[in-house]
Amino acid sequence: MTSSPSSSPSAPLAIVTGASSGVGLWTTKALIDQGWTVVMACRDEAKAQRALQEVGLGHPPEAIVLSLDLSDLESVKAFVERFRGLNRPLTALVINAAVYKPLLKEPEWSAQGYELSMATNHLGHFLLARLLLDDLKASPAGDKRLITLGTVTANSKELGGKIPIPAPADLGDLSGFAQGFKAPIAMASGKKFKPGKAYKDSKLCNMITSLELHRRFHGSTGISFSSLYPGCVADTPLFRNSLPAFQKIFPWFQKNITGGYVSQALAGERVAQVVADPAFRSSGAHWSWGNRQKKDGKQFDQELSDKASDPATALRVWDLSSALVGLAP
Ligand code: NAP
Numbered sequence: 298m299t300s301s302p303s304s305s306p307s308a309p310l311a312i313v314t315g316a317s318s319g320v321g322l323w324t325t326k327a328l329i330d331q332g333w334t335v336v337m338a339c340r341d342e343a344k345a346q347r348a349l350q351e352v353g354l355g356h357p358p359e360a361i362v363l364s365l366d367l368s369d370l371e372s373v374k375a376f377v378e379r380f381r382g383l384n385r386p387l388t389a390l391v392i393n394a395a396v397y398k399p400l401l402k403e404p405e406w407s408a409q410g411y412e413l414s415m416a417t418n419h420l421g422h423f424l425l426a427r428l429l430l431d432d433l434k435a436s437p438a439g440d441k442r443l444i445t446l447g448t449v450t451a452n453s454k455e456l457g458g459k460i461p462i463p464a465p466a467d468l469g470d471l472s473g474f475a476q477g478f479k480a481p482i483a484m485a486s487g488k489k490f491k492p493g494k495a496y497k498d499s500k501l502c503n504m505i506t507s508l509e510l511h512r513r514f515h516g517s518t519g520i521s522f523s524s525l526y527p528g529c530v531a532d533t534p535l536f537r538n539s540l541p542a543f544q545k546i547f548p549w550f551q552k553n554i555t556g557g558y559v560s561q562a563l564a565g566e567r568v569a570q571v572v573a574d575p576a577f578r579s580s581g582a583h584w585s586w587g588n589r590q591k592k593d594g595k596q597f598d599q600e601l602s603d604k605a606s607d608p609a610t611a612l613r614v615w616d617l618s619s620a621l622v623g624l625a626p
Contacts, residue, residue, distance in 0.1 A: 304334045304358040310385050311572055312336040315394025317345040319533030323565020326352045329359045338365040367394055367421030369408035370622055377428045386436035389572045390429050392422045392445040398538045399493040404483035412483040418499035424622040434518050444571050445507040447524040451500040453602040466497035474617035509611040511581035525584035527567045528559030556589040
């Protein structure tokens with residue numbers, strides 16, 4: 298753990314996963330600028346410290362770096378114990394970290410033997426959210442939120458979610474999860490491995506989980522559960538495993554052709570708004586600023602696809618994910 302002992306114990310505190318780069322890093326900056334303390338949940342603590350320097354924060358007492366590898370369920374449990382050791386109430390959890398590996402020929406596997414992008418993006422976060430729900434419930438803060446980064450490419454109500462390359466997000470009959478989701482099974486649907494689709498499926502699971510948390514716990518706890526699409530942040534390291542030509546052309550295309558480009562700083566400010574601004578307190582929302590960015594554009598609650606919002610699918614994702622991470626439903 299890297300931390301400073303002098304961050305104010307009365308400041309609101311958020312855990313941000315994957316805060317060592319991109320959206321998570323700039324969310325951390327925006328929250329700290331607003332007086333929050335942020336636990337940066339990162340797999341590489343030294344990188345997180347360097348990232349703080351890069352955004353001009355230096356070594357602020359309001360940033361506490363704690364080690365978390367979401368691709369290992371044991372690391373998730375150890376993180377929760379270390380967080381509890383800080384003895385600080387939790388005001389918000391931001392489910393942000395992700396891997397995207399569209400060029401893989403063969404699946405990679407997590408510590409527990411699950412396909413790596415689903416394990417990191419969904420299963421690790423599912424366990425984290427389930428465990429930290431107790432901490433959110435116990436926190437005395439009046440306004441507590443669990444915020445999830447969704448994406449347009451996993452929402453078939455939007456154009457970006459209909460793109461058939463390699464295929465739209467689709468969990469099928471979830472037989473891959475039901476059969477234990479271990480090699481050779483690498484897709485939730487049990488079908489052939491498609492790396493780009495594995496990412497989209499994992500993000501669909503993120504959005505399904507956010508809505509299911511809302512259904513199950515908002516009424517009894519008052520915690521707000523929302524997801525968001527911050528815009529196309531086309532130049533983050535998320536695309537580091539894409540073709541080099543794609544990494545060059547994609548930001549240009551989003552800036553000049555679609556108008557969907559959003560800077561990392563603006564994306565971080567948007568996430569911080571969803572975490573902290575009273576205007577974003579409602580639960581069960583999927584916040585968006587649209588796909589074509591407009592100057593001073595306002596947020597709205599974007600409709601999600603049936604695949605993301607169907608309660609029966611969500612129940613099955615909940616039960617099967619619980620089994621895969623070793624929790625009772
Ligand atoms: P990014 O810069 O690559 O950030 C991803 C973060 O996740 C990094 O800090 C990375 O850590 C961390 N991470 C990866 N594997 C991990 C693991 N096993 N354990 C813990 N942390 C891990 O990408 P980004 O674009 O900011 O993406 C952040 C979120 O925004 C994702 O959920 C993504 O789906 C969502 N999003 C992005 C866009 C976009 O256009 N970029 C659009 C919509 C939604 P390392 O630094 O160690 O690699």
